[in-house]
Amino acid sequence: MGEFDLIRRFFLPLAQQRRDGTLVAGPGDDCAVQRLAPGTDLVFSIDTLVEGVHFPGHYPPEYLGWRALAVAVSDLAAMGADPLCYTLALTLPAATEDWLEGFASGLAKASDAFGIALAGGDTTRGPLTITLQVHGSVPAGAAITRSGARPGDLVCVSGTLGDAGEALNWLSCDEPGPQARAVLHSYHYPRPPLALGQALRGSASAGIDISDGLLADLAHILEASGVGAQLGADKLPLSEALLALHNRDKAVALALTSGDDYQLCVTIGPDSFQSLPEAVRIQLTVIGTVEAGAGIRLTGAPARLDAGYDHFREYS
């Protein structure tokens, strides 16, 4: 199958899906064209997934399609943006129809779930590598950045942490039990909390998505804001599945240091937190407080913790 047939068959259908009003022209020309509503900012981010580094070899293509878009969309959630469209640069070793069908199917489901349309792309032959750029919008000036955390702000996270990290131990298991299946689902089908991010615009002082592990990602907020934080390890939200698979110390270590959860970590003033609608507030767990100074002061943590994830470390 040549490049053009492949695009026509597998990817153009993704462009017709959920096409929103901002896309003046989608795939099929040298560039795509987008017209934003007046008074809005474009928010965009590019992310690459490499086989053997960000996902295992022979990873099922349907999971990969979902994950690739979820990982990228997670950056929009962190900024509080409304998703608009994405571009896909797909490098693959051979145009296997089975693989492409699975990948496009996962991508289509994720496009639907996250409300985002394919705007354009490039398909090339080479080692399996997937790069997506996502576009979103916020009212002008309203993007949630990493640099607004102030002493006294609460440190909050969404969802539960550590599940996707634990899933890495079960990827090759032929017959995982129900708890292992639950953490594997978190890994295969991450759901970045987009609506939560949007609801936190104007309230959160800073935000980031947890892709590399809570400690590593919170450290980015603290560094960008010139502050420190104290965290209570006993306050971390842990899933029942994770606590069934491990003792509490190991579960806490995973929640602090393992990546791939794609939940949000935000800071927010106590008054702003109390003013959040209850439906928003209950999606957040308060795990600590921003302090003057630098670094993270951790209470109640297990004695040994691994360092945060670095994309230059190979998959184990």
Added chain:
Amino acid sequence: MGEFDLIRRFFLPLAQQRRDGTLVAGPGDDCAVQRLAPGTDLVFSIDTLVEGVHFPGHYPPEYLGWRALAVAVSDLAAMGADPLCYTLALTLPAATEDWLEGFASGLAKASDAFGIALAGGDTTRGPLTITLQVHGSVPAGAAITRSGARPGDLVCVSGTLGDAGEALNWLSCDEPGPQARAVLHSYHYPRPPLALGQALRGSASAGIDISDGLLADLAHILEASGVGAQLGADKLPLSEALLALHNRDKAVALALTSGDDYQLCVTIGPDSFQSLPEAVRIQLTVIGTVEAGAGIRLTGAPARLDAGYDHFREYS
């Protein structure tokens, strides 16, 4: 070197360079933020270069930095867009300082030459693959697309054609002569005619950049516009260097079918063409006419021609 050190040292300087007014926030957060002037459209395109497919193994990194941005910017030229910013997703096997210095240097020179700033990126470990997304703008509705060609329009190209294709024969030559050095320069340092593309907004009825070969790329315009064209092979602009290296038939064959020139092919009504400022008109060579029907009717061409470039064919 870890991911963050690498970004700080080699890529953040590219972001400070030429930062324009539309970039509200550049690298360093989950997303970059861009605010377009009212009444403008965002024009964007993503492109991947894979080692061994789009450039040779062990290709000098400085050339690669330039080429990667030039290839991407070429799509903006085709739409008549003003360049704004780009994102870079770089996958590389090892963080070699020499390689990174060369690559960043080529990229910096191209950023300067094309007037475009780095807005964000992702750096990952894996087989050498470079994906760039470029952003540009046009007055709302003014992007030059592929679908506006009408019978009677002139078919024009910029620059000379075939040089980059010929360069492939000289990449491994230790001591190329002056003509070979000239075509090699066209290959290593393509210069998409951005200003020409912008000057053709409102005049050209359709446009495309010549990345895969004139016949293949013109065919995209004709298909999108529902028309055909006649081309005079004797009218193709050929460089002195190419004509010194080959007989005319071989030079014409390269000009028609080889890729990587990154010149423009546009269609334009005869009256609009005559109304172009002379400084713009002399950058174009009229090589044929759009006709009703479909396909390309070629006169004066050599008997044998290869098919157009397909990204799924390996580098020879």
